[in-house]
Amino acid sequence: MTERTADLIRETRLEGLSVAEAAARHGMTETAAKVSIHRGLKALMGRFGGAK
Numbered sequence: 001m002t003e004r005t006a007d008l009i010r011e012t013r014l015e016g017l018s019v020a021e022a023a024a025r026h027g028m029t030e031t032a033a034k035v036s037i038h039r040g041l042k043a044l045m046g047r048f049g050g051a052k
Contacts, residue, residue, distance in 0.1 A: 001005065001038050001043055001044070002036075003006045004026055004036065004038070004041040005039070007022075007026065008022050008023075008026065008036055008037050008040070009037055009040050009041065009044075011025070012037060019030055019034055019037065020033075021032050
């Protein structure tokens with residue numbers, strides 16, 4: 001997982017930012033941020049045995 005993806009997940013899931021706010025911080029579109037977050041969470045669930 002890239003550092004940017006980890007930052008997006010941290011900012012939206014733990015710090016309470018909206019996806020739009022986190023995306024703006026990283027200079028990306030909201031849609032791109034949503035995709036990055038989704039893929040990052042999917043990778044984490046695969047690695048740590050989340051629900052399938």
